[in-house]
Amino acid sequence: MKNLGKVWLVGAGPGDISLLTLKAHYCIQQADVIIYDRLVNPNILAWAPTNCTLINVGKSSGYHCVPQEEINALLIRHAQTHRNVVRLKGGDPYVFGRGAEEVECLVDEGITFEVVPGISSAIGGLAYAGIPVTHRDFASGFHVVTGHTREGNQQQDWRQLARLNGTLVIVMGIANLPFICEELLMGGKSPNTPAAIVMSASRDNQRRLTCTLGTLLAKAQEANIAPPALIVVGDVVRLSDRLSFIPQVIDSVYSESRS
Numbered sequence: 625m626k627n628l629g630k631v632w633l634v635g636a637g638p639g640d641i642s643l644l645t646l647k648a649h650y651c652i653q654q655a656d657v658i659i660y661d662r663l664v665n666p667n668i669l670a671w672a673p674t675n676c677t678l679i680n681v682g683k684s685s686g687y688h689c690v691p692q693e694e695i696n697a698l699l700i701r702h703a704q705t706h707r708n709v710v711r712l713k714g715g716d717p718y719v720f721g722r723g724a725e726e727v728e729c730l731v732d733e734g735i736t737f738e739v740v741p742g743i744s745s746a747i748g749g750l751a752y753a754g755i756p757v758t759h760r761d762f763a764s765g766f767h768v769v770t771g772h773t774r775e776g777n778q779q780q781d782w783r784q785l786a787r788l789n790g791t792l793v794i795v796m797g798i799a800n801l802p803f804i805c806e807e808l809l810m811g812g813k814s815p816n817t818p819a820a821i822v823m824s825a826s827r828d829n830q831r832r833l834t835c836t837l838g839t840l841l842a843k844a845q846e847a848n849i850a851p852p853a854l855i856v857v858g859d860v861v862r863l864s865d866r867l868s869f870i871p872q873v874i875d876s877v878y879s880e881s882r883s
């Protein structure tokens with residue numbers, strides 16, 4: 625069957641809808657079909673035309689509500705029958721979340737595509753929690769890693785990561801937190817290294833817990849961590865109180881999304 629449409633792989637940012645790019649906004653307004661994940665703020669969907677088909681393939685940490693093969697099949701099927709298919713993903717579409725695999729499948733099928741980058745929670749989400757991912761005095765680089773690796777795949781070498789300088793940002797790591805903390809300490813990371821957990825970054829219910837690597841596990845167990853959450857280990861966490869701010873609600877963006 626000939627492919628009629630184009631698939632736009634669009635990053636929806638960490639949560640605050642005013643963090644979407646202008647191009648993401650355009651794509652959503654032109655969409656015939658939107659296939660979206662659980663981490664996408666549903667208010668964004670109100671920008672879609674009234675006759676747009678909305679498909680929730682919501683994924684939660686480590687568990688796919690709709691198997692990846694079915695998502696791929698949905699993308700192909702809709703590209704054959706619709707002009708603008710938007711694949712909407714939380715944060716940046718190429719920072720985990722299997723965005724590249726989806727695009728590979730489009731390439732295999734000869735489907736036209738475009739990628740619209742978004743603000744990743746691993747950088748922008750931290751900023752909303754007052755944590756700059758780099759700082760000349762505290763971190764000259766950063767590493768964003770997953771705490772959840774596919775079975776059979778090479779596991780993350782936490783002891784190796786412990787030896788690196790710079791900020792360590794771990795996504796999808798909460799379920800594995802006891803192991804991660806233990807391994808980083810075994811790898812030689814000081815228990816006094818500042819550490820944080822940032823929950824629901826840039827959303828109304830954003831929460832932040834700050835402590836040290838040595839106390840992180842106990843604090844997290846007390847704190848009743850709710851996903852989505854980022855783990856941050858590094859000296860930049862020291863700045864989080866000083867650099868915290870209350871984000872302004874951009875009324876025009878929100879009222880448009882509710883109309």
Ligand code: SAH
Binds near residue numbers: 719
């Ligand atoms: N592409 C996304 C990441 C997908 S992996 C991005 O660039 O942000 C999903 C993980 O991202 C979650 O398990 C969580 O660790 C993190 N995450 C995504 N949005 C978040 C948010 N608003 N607050 C905290 N963590 C978030």
